[in-house]
Amino acid sequence: MxxxxxxxxxxxxxxxxxxxxSRALADSKEIGENTRRRIQAFAKFLNYKPNNIALSLKNKKTKTIGVLIPxxxxxxxxxxIRGIEIVANERGYNVIVGLSNESFSKEVLNMEMLANGSIDGFILSISKETLLKQDYHHFNETISQGIPIVMFDRVVNEVECDKVIVDDFKGSVKAVKKLVDNGCKHIGLITTMDYVSVGRLRTQGYLRALEESQVYAEPNLILKLDDMVSLEENLDILESEIEHLFKRNPKIDGVFAVNELYAVTAMKVAKKLGYAIPDDLQVIGFTDGVLSKHASPSLTIVSQHGQKIGEKAADLLIDRLEMDDDESDANINENTREEAFETYVIETEIIERESTK
Amino acid sequence: MxxxxxxxxxxxxxxxxxxxxSRALADSKEIGENTRRRIQAFAKFLNYKPNNIALSLKNKKTKTIGVLIPxxxxxxxxxxIRGIEIVANERGYNVIVGLSNESFSKEVLNMEMLANGSIDGFILSISKETLLKQDYHHFNETISQGIPIVMFDRVVNEVECDKVIVDDFKGSVKAVKKLVDNGCKHIGLITTMDYVSVGRLRTQGYLRALEESQVYAEPNLILKLDDMVSLEENLDILESEIEHLFKRNPKIDGVFAVNELYAVTAMKVAKKLGYAIPDDLQVIGFTDGVLSKHASPSLTIVSQHGQKIGEKAADLLIDRLEMDDDESDANINENTREEAFETYVIETEIIERESTK
DNA sequence: TATCAATACGGAAACGTTTGCGTTAAAAAT
DNA sequence: ATTTTTAACGCAAACGTTTCCGTATTGATA
Structure with missing residues (x-):
């Protein structure tokens, strides 16, 4: 060894x-030609590679970004993550991931763990429990320690940082309008509780689309599911909820679902109840998943472009990290600085498949 | 800030x-009661947390494990990864991920990047290109530098390290025997090229099961797909290959597929060709994915228990890392040491759903 | 009272780098 | 012949810790 x-x-x-x-390996002119070559050759022979940890300590930067997802x-x-990894690697950064498992305390712990020197900045999506508690102190403390954060998808106004989101509202409007244009008169909505911002926004988009299309929004057509109980495990609960939605709205002819599971389950239930898709019932889901592509019929979706989100988030973070570098020498006006936080919106796109006409 | x-x-x-x-914060008895309390209080007040990078440099260990997946x-x-993350976190480790994207050079680069001090050990699954080239020098070099590796799923004999695999062979035997027991006489196999070890093992399991059941293995019933061309993108190619398989074997009444995509696509094609599942044709896939649960009919699978694999791999790696610690003081016989590499097999399990009788 | 042990703390090295500054010797300029 | 420049390199500090070793003060023992 x-x-x-x-x-x-x-x-x-x-x-x-x-x-x-050290200087010879940096090819510094301060070192004589001979010695330089000799050292370089020997180093190559030994396969010398500088120790990242020592460099991190010296440079006070780790070239590592922390990703915290639920x-x-x-x-x-x-x-x-794939998007993040791709641009991070391109730009010479590593990615260290932490999972909050939708838990507030795990989110806090993970942040503290990584904030103590392990990473230069965070990219994260807020856990449901945190959204529910509305306790964002750990984010703000991290930022005030000089560690920048980029939030994506599940973001929150209370934290001042760069954000990358998808246009949940506009995407939903587009989707529901498409259903209307396709002739749907009674469009159901399957969504989550309002504390998940994306659920709320998508619900608002649904309502706006109906309003603009002058279609009456029947309250009965809206199914709000509590995502806290792990529905993934209890498919039957989900199915019976949706079945109930159909049964109390016999004239339903369109469904907009805010995620993939809801959408494909809706199709499954509908088929069981004898609806023909897309003839009797058209379905659109807000997702980018693999289920929708392989479902039968395949599901028309509002695509979120997850990879683009990751790429943009990583670019934003690294830009800020490397901007901070320059700022230290160029003594910039404290006021003009931190203000320029961007909220970048990734456009959604409707991918038409078999579940719509 | x-x-x-x-x-x-x-x-x-x-x-x-x-x-x-430093001593006071470690609560060392060498420091007087008063000073100790005073320092501890002040440190807590300032919310002092030791710098991980400095600790890593000093202790020559990072408490971070690198995960390299295709x-x-x-x-x-x-x-x-979820499995790895769970036990890593429990045991006080962080996880840094690298993606090889099935590419040899990216795998090598990523390893070198992380091996220079960033991590204490690796958990990885070999990329397809590496398997094809059969070039494993980067693994062996890493190991000889004293950085332990645990391989999972796609492993290889040429590298001496701990391994966690699923019993591809036995799982496949079980699956195919189940098809035989359910009355299938002409069981198709949809598999990958042999250089992917899991594909090869699953193919062997298929053959063995037929042999033990005294069913003749018709070469025509075996479809070997080259996974190198991104089939995920070219679903139509996959579909036509499978359709061809069905057409040249009209009496086919069972299909065993080595992954989820092949299995659900087989079902899709079969349905299109008029087969009733599971009455005319029964299908089993080797996977653990989300497609199979939501397909219609839902797919009977050989479950791989990915999370368990991750947990076991992390435990093996951390055990070895912390074992190495002790060994340094207890001067152990060089010979008795490194030999004890384990290959741990995670049992598969057949989860019966609607695609089999 | 002189010696000793214990207590409570400070100094400095070490982990592996980079870099500002100082030093030496030779070459160039006066 | 003396001074100045320049080339080529070494020393030491710094990043934030931990820990070995040394030391001053105190109290106890001989």
Whole structure:
């Protein structure tokens, strides 16, 4: 087991000082041609690679970004991570992930863990429990320690930072208007409780679309599900809720669902109840998942472009990290600084498949 | 922006030395009761947290494990990561992920990047390109640098390390035997090229099951797909290949597929061709994904238990990391050491759903 | 009263880098 | 021949910790 080679070892072997080795490897003109070549050759021979940890300590930056998400076994989040990873790698950064598992305390713990030097900045999506408690102190404390944050998807006004969101509102409007245009008169909505901002926004989009299309929004057509109880596990509960929605609205001819599971389950229930899709009933889901593509009929969706979200978030964060560098020497007016937080909106796109006409 | 507080600052404020502060915070009896309390109180007041990077440099361990996988937008891999993350967090470790994107060079780059001090050990699954090239030098070099590796799922004999695999062979035997027991006489196999070890093992399991059941293995019933061309994108190619399989085997009454996509696509094609599932044709897939649960009919699967794999891998790695600690003082016989590499097998389980009788 | 042990703390090295500054010797300029 | 410049390198500090070792003060023992 050959241990990692350090500057000191090279210096000792070649009978020069550590600083000479360091400079030689940086190809500094301060070191004589001969010594420089000799050191470089020897270093290459030993396969020397500088120790990242020592560099981090010295430079006070880790070239690592922390990603904090509620759940990783979830198509949307994993596409976001992929996006983050791609640009992070391109720009020389590593990615360290933490899962909050939708829990407030795990979110806080994970942040504290990583904030103590392990990472230069965060990209995160807020856990449901945190949204419910509306306790955002850990975000603000992190920021005030000089660690920038970029939030995506589940964001919140109370925290001042860059944000990347999808146009939940507009996307939903588009989707519901499409259903209207396709002839739907009684469009059901399957959504989550309002404390999840994306659920709320999508619900508002649904209402706005109906309003603009001058279609009466029947309260009975709206099904609000509490996502807290793990519906993934209790599919039957979900199914019976949806079945109830159909039964109390016999004339229903369109469904807009705010996520993939709701949408495909709606199709499943509808088929069981004898609806023909898309002839009797058209369905659109807000998602980007794999279920919709392989469902039968395949599901028309409002695509969220998770990977783009991740890429944009990573670019925003790294831009800010590297901007902070420059700012330290160019002594910039304290006021003109931190103000410029962007909220970047990733456009949604309707991908038409078999569940709509 | 209040910067991070260090021992030095506390020391200066309280007019003691850095070493005293350090000891006081460790609650060392060497420091007088009074000073100790005073320092601890002040540190708590300032919300002092030790700098991880400095600790890493000093202790020569990062408490971070590197996870290298081919792809993250993949249900199996994300469940494995979840498993890793759970036990890593429990045991005080962080997880840093790298994606090889099935590419050899990205795998090598990522390893080198992380091996220079960023992590204490690796958990990884080999990329397809690496398996094809059969070039494993980067793994062996990493190990010989004293950085332990745990491989999961896609493993290889040429590298000596702990491994966590699923019993691909036995699982496949079980699945195919189940089809036989259910009355299938002509069981198709949809699999990948042999260089992916899991594909090969599952193919062997299929053959063995037929052999033991004294069913003739018709070569025509085996469809080997080259996974290199991104089939996810070209669903139509996949579909036509499968359709061809059905058409040249009109008497086919069972299908065993080595992954989820193949299985659900087979069902889709079969339905299109007029097969009733499970009456005319029974299907079993080797997977753990979300498609199978929501397909219609829902798919009977051989479950891989990705999360368990991740948990076991993390435990193995951390065990070895912390074992290495002790070994350094107890000067153990060089020979008796590294030998004890485990290959841990996670049992598969057949989850019966609607695609089988 | 002189010696000793214990108590309570400070100094400094070490982990592996980078970098400002100082030093030496030779070459160039006066 | 003396001074100045320049090339080529070494020393040491710094990043934030921990820990070994040293030391001053106190109280107890001989």
């Amino acid at each position: 050959k241990k990692k080679v350090t500057l000191k070892q090279i210096a000792r072997e070649l009978d020069v000082s550590v600083s000479t080795v 759940e990783i076994v979830h198509h949307f989040f994993s596409t976001v | 209040k910067k991070k507080v260090t021992l030095k600052q506390i020391a200066r404020e309280l007019d003691v030395s850095v070493s005293t502060v 792809e993250i937008v993949h249900h199996f891999f994300s469940t494995v």
